[in-house]
Amino acid sequence: TDKLFTQFIINLPIISEDALKMVKSYASGDRITLGLSTMRDIILYRPKHSAQCLQTLLQYTTDGDGEYGREVSGPAIRCVVNKLYARASLKPIIEQFAIEHFEELQRTPQYFDPRVPQPPNRELQLKDAKQYEAQLNLYQESKQKWQHFEVQELKKFLTNHSQLFFALCTQKPELLSTLIALYIKCRPNVQMAVNQQMESLIKFFGNTDNPMIGLIASCPAGSELFVEHVARILTDNGKEAPSTELYNALIVCYFREPSDGGGQVRIFLPIVTHLDEDMVNKLLPALLGQLDKDHCKEAVGLVLKRTPEPVISPSRLLVSIQKFAPIETSPHIEKVIALTNYCLGQGAYDKQTLSAVLQQLVQEDPIPVLFMRTLIQTLLVYPDLTKFAMNVLEILIFRNEIWKNKHLWDGFIRCCHMTQPESYAVLCKLARSELQSVLQQKPELRAPLLEFALDSSVRPYVLEVLKEDGNKTKSEDTIAVKTELSQSQNLPTQQNENIGKKRSRTDFVKGSENENEHEHENEFTSAMANSNKRIKLDPASMDAPADDGNEQTTQIKAEESSKSSAYRVQFFL
Numbered sequence: 001t002d003k004l005f006t007q008f009i010i011n012l013p014i015i016s017e018d019a020l021k022m023v024k025s026y027a028s029g030d031r032i033t034l035g036l037s038t039m040r041d042i043i044l045y046r047p048k049h050s051a052q053c054l055q056t057l058l059q060y061t062t063d064g065d066g067e068y069g070r071e072v073s074g075p076a077i078r079c080v081v082n083k084l085y086a087r088a089s090l091k092p093i094i095e096q097f098a099i100e101h102f103e104e105l106q107r108t109p110q111y112f113d114p115r116v117p118q119p120p121n122r123e124l125q126l127k128d129a130k131q132y133e134a135q136l137n138l139y140q141e142s143k144q145k146w147q148h149f150e151v152q153e154l155k156k157f158l159t160n161h162s163q164l165f166f167a168l169c170t171q172k173p174e175l176l177s178t179l180i181a182l183y184i185k186c187r188p189n190v191q192m193a194v195n196q197q198m199e200s201l202i203k204f205f206g207n208t209d210n211p212m213i214g215l216i217a218s219c220p221a222g223s224e225l226f227v228e229h230v231a232r233i234l235t236d237n238g239k240e241a242p243s244t245e246l247y248n249a250l251i252v253c254y255f256r257e258p259s260d261g262g263g264q265v266r267i268f269l270p271i272v273t274h275l276d277e278d279m280v281n282k283l284l285p286a287l288l289g290q291l292d293k294d295h296c297k298e299a300v301g302l303v304l305k306r307t308p309e310p311v312i313s314p315s316r317l318l319v320s321i322q323k324f325a326p327i328e329t330s331p332h333i334e335k336v337i338a339l340t341n342y343c344l345g346q347g348a349y350d351k352q353t354l355s356a357v358l359q360q361l362v363q364e365d366p367i368p369v370l371f372m373r374t375l376i377q378t379l380l381v382y383p384d385l386t387k388f389a390m391n392v393l394e395i396l397i398f399r400n401e402i403w404k405n406k407h408l409w410d411g412f413i414r415c416c417h418m419t420q421p422e423s424y425a426v427l428c429k430l431a432r433s434e435l436q437s438v439l440q441q442k443p444e445l446r447a448p449l450l451e452f453a454l455d456s457s458v459r460p461y462v463l464e465v466l467k468e469d470g471n472k473t474k475s476e477d478t479i480a481v482k483t484e485l486s487q488s489q490n491l492p493t494q495q496n497e498n499i500g501k502k503r504s505r506t507d508f509v510k511g512s513e514n515e516n517e518h519e520h521e522n523e524f525t526s527a528m529a530n531s532n533k534r535i536k537l538d539p540a541s542m543d544a545p546a547d548d549g550n551e552q553t554t555q556i557k558a559e560e561s562s563k564s565s566a567y568r569v570q571f572f573l
Helices: 002-010 017-027 034-043 047-063 071-086 091-107 124-129 129-169 173-183 188-197 199-205 213-216 224-233 244-254 265-276 277-290 295-303 314-323 333-344 351-361 371-381 383-398 406-418 432-441 442-453 460-488 505-516 518-531 539-543 547-573
Strands: none
Touching: 002 034, 017 034, 017 047, 017 314, 017 333, 017 460, 034 047, 034 071, 034 124, 047 071, 047 091, 047 129, 071 129, 071 265, 091 129, 091 188, 124 505, 129 188, 129 199, 173 213, 188 199, 188 224, 188 460, 199 213, 213 224, 213 244, 213 406, 224 244, 224 265, 244 265, 265 277, 265 406, 277 314, 277 333, 295 333, 314 333, 314 351, 333 371, 351 371, 351 383, 371 406, 371 460, 383 406, 406 432, 442 460
């Protein structure tokens, strides 16, 4: 019956407008197959009506959520691609239509519903907390609905404007170059949505002799999301090893000149578990530098979890991560902290591995600023590494002069405080000014440390600091209180000239000679010479009242100290 109807329409001497309306009603109604097949034959065999019917049929392919619905758009695309596109006279018309509609993707509306929900005014929270909470709940609910609507509308928009073009690409792979040229002009969120639409197209070409693989090697800048998605699809999200063709194409794409679009390391994320150690070591700086925190965790997790063994040794990986942020002002400091926490939460880091990591890091010059943070985290997980940690702290004292770095020094003091009493022997090996600095920050260490020193063989100046500085601090506190009271009453005060007076290196040596300890002078010459070049953190210099001429300097130092404490919160709290 259907064939008879089609033959009847085709053989009519004149196809009237009413006859065409009947055919269109079939195509967009409940007899889609009959309507489309009849329209196809009119296009092929009745030239007078060919152009009109072709435009109608093409319109069906892009109107999945419109007047005709998805039921007709899919069959219409198959009819155009499989039955009409092969005709030389029709191919340019079909291609132009598909490309023009695909170009609309770069003009995708930012919002399909411009009525973006707005949060309630924060001032309302102070006036009426209950009303503010009610409006906040309403805002969150409306925002969720609005976001769901935006996602659905974007999906419909992209489907309507891309599916015919994708179908033509299966018949003419040369159109892929047009695809990528238009793709890079779209916003990133549109690119990600387009990727989801292309999954069947990517799978159509397969993993070998795939024209998309050839396209990867020459992809321009801005196409890394496309390349990554192709690699994910062809390797089943990394579960399967990439073909030789795909692997080589990714290598060529990455190692091109940056001006040609190369150097986007995220394209290797789908196949990172299939890379060898040398390649991972080459890519690691870019993985840490280019990727955001979440993608970095993904890459690190894939490296560590590959079976039967990780891509590279866990110790080498963590050392590289720590070295990537050597100082506190490194732009990637927060990312390195997050990655270190992530690594320590994986089963790959046992006591032996972490010991190897710390042993390598302590040899670095300069030592990475997060070293003490990592050491403290290690001790929290493995307290039985305390003895090993004491050896590390001694290295930091005698070879690295850790007090020169404010953040490492704060971590050193905290580590010594948490590892009592094992750390007492280490603290007693500090030079005078450094020991004073520790006691100033942790005065509760003075009594147990003095008790340890009295029962141990320590340098005489250690006992001096532990005994005399305690009394000195009390005297300074008393004078500071009196000074404050006198100033409040506008009364002059006479400060003790000895307060705030620092002991020079010569005094230290002379004192050592008087105490028959001159043999230790050479051991601390370097440390003392360096300490003379910086502001000493002894109680006298910190607690002495400032004179009128130094009020501005004191204020500046206080501001700098406040800024420095903000960094310390990140590292050690």
